[in-house]
Structure formats: C-alpha cells, structure tokens
Amino acid sequence: MWIVDIFKKRKNKQHKQTKSPKEEAAERLETMLSRRREIVKMIPAEEFEANSEEIKYAVVETISRKFNIPPEKVRVDYHEQNGYVVIVTNVNFK
C-alpha cells in the first residue's frame, strides 16, 4: 500500500506545480466577472417611460447594425416585471 501512497503523493505534487487552487479560483473569478460587469445596466423607470420610443429605436438600431439586417426585421417589446423593465427583442433573420 505504501508504494501506492508514494505515487499518490507524487501525483499531488505534480498537480500543485501546475496551478494552485488560489490561482485557479482567481482566474475563474476574473473570467466570470469581466464578462458580467458590462451587462449590469438599468434604466430608471421614469426615464424609460419618458423616452420609451427613443430607447426602443436605439435598441432596434443597435441590433440591426450588430447583425447587419434592416431595422424592419427587428421587433422590440417591453414589460414591467418585479420592478424591472424587461426588454424583449425579436430578430427575423430570414
């Protein structure tokens, strides 16, 4: 059995040399958080109500530019849910 243990220990050591748990965790965090920070964006309800058509138009324009399709093929809808405004975007690629 002790021979098996020696191999186990060696295997552990090899693993340690590649990446420590701390480094691995830090890398995972960086990947997760760098992606998320850009998404967190909320428009105040009053601002949204006052400029809803403008915002709708801006969403349509952004999507149409992003996917290189005419603006008529983008449909934007919105509704309130738990105090948040949810923007639903439908794109017709055909």
Next chain:
Amino acid sequence: MANRLKIFVVTSGKGGVGKTTFTSNLGCTLAKMGERVCLIDADIGLKNLDVVLGLENRIIYTSFDVINGTVSAKEALVKHKQLKNLYLLAASQVATKEMMSPEDMKRMIQEIYDDFDYILIDSPAGIERGFRNSVAPAEGAFIVTTPEVPAISDADRVIGLLENYGFTEDRMFIVLNKFKPHMAKRGDMLDKADVEKALAMRLVGVIPDSEEVIIATNKGIPAVLEDGMMIGKSFENIVRRIKGEEIPIDEDLRGVSKGFLSSLLSMFKKR
C-alpha cells in the same frame, strides 16, 4: 462622507456567508463603543437575528405588527440583555417578504430615525423583494463575502445592483468573512488582494474564520461580547474605518496566524 452615514444594509447576495452574525457583532461593537444602535431583521419568514442575539424569548411584536398599525416601531423594539443601548426590531416568522414593501420599510425606519446613532438592516439572501426592502431606506451598505468564487461572484452582482440604486463607492463597504490566513498563505484560498482585485473595491475589514463564533452563536451571545475573542479587534477596526480612521487591513488578522511557539504554548494552556 462615510462617517455621516447612519442607516446601513448588510447584504451579500449569497446565503450562508455570515450576514446575520456580522450584523449582530457589529451592532454589539457599536453599542459597546457607546453608540445607540438598532438592528432590524429584514429576513421575514426566515428570521434569525433574534436567535443570534439570544432574544428569541423576548419578542412580542415584529415589524409586521408595525406595518399593520398594531403597534408603533418604538413599541416593537426589544432591548438587549447586556447592552442597554442596543435594540432589535424583529421579523415575523409567519409573514412573507412580499407582505412588506420598500415604502413600508422606509416609513418604519423614519419613526425611529432620531432615536439612534446607527441602524443596521440584516438583509435576506438573494436579490428579490427582501433585498429591495432592505436596501430602500439604507444610506450605506456592507457587502459580506467569503473567499470563495460563488460568494465573490454574487457580491459583485450585488455591487452592480447597489450602483443602480444610486450607491456610490464611498457608501459600499466590503467585508471578507470566514478568512483562513493559513490556507491563503499555502495558496489554497483566495487572498485579501484577490478579493479586492475581483470586486475592484477596497475591503473595510477581514474577519478570520473562528470556531469561537460558532460556539458563541449557539449560546445566543455575539462573539464580541465574550472575553478574549480574537474577532473583537476586527469589528472594532471596521467601526473605526467607517468613521473615517485609516487602519491597515492587516491589523484585523494580528494574532491570528500563530507561530510554532505560540501554538505549542496554547496546547499546554488547553491542557
């Protein structure tokens, strides 16, 4: 400026990081320093703050009775057994978070605003109604996290939400809880600097992981009220920092990482 803030929400996103333990210990520390403190349990339905403070048998009215108009907020307050300037406004166990609105919370706190120097709101986990209720009246926020990826990831999400609620960086305070210096030293756990880098914010305090906290919590006595507890210093430092003092973060862990000789001595002491 941070030292003018009075109402704080204690939040985290993730559950089990120690929000309630933090709230009770911070409240006790502030009260020990002579401040008039009110702790509000906003975790309706899953309340625990009264248990951690050892006041569960003294609760007659809850925040639910206040918003229903049965009693005033002042009448619903429960005084702490040892600290006469520390009060608790308990949450109901039978009500649900949806039975209270952010406006109710604001109104309730307005009633007691002038009677206290600090009001701490213990938020439930998550980012739904309970979180929104807790955040609504707050002027500052403590974001409690542990050195684990899911907890830090949730803390980041909460910071984003708080920013949307209008909280600026000088009103948000990150607390690293359950920190194990020996694991961080070995490279087995994220360090203080890793957490600060990930959240792009400075820590207001580091609380070392401690078995003493578990024992004290089960006794219904916040650890900072027990004699000779190491974490008392961490909490004192946090209070001093939110009041504007500059104290190096390493001070929170002073005496935690024992050397060989002190470990040996403590073994003999135990015997």
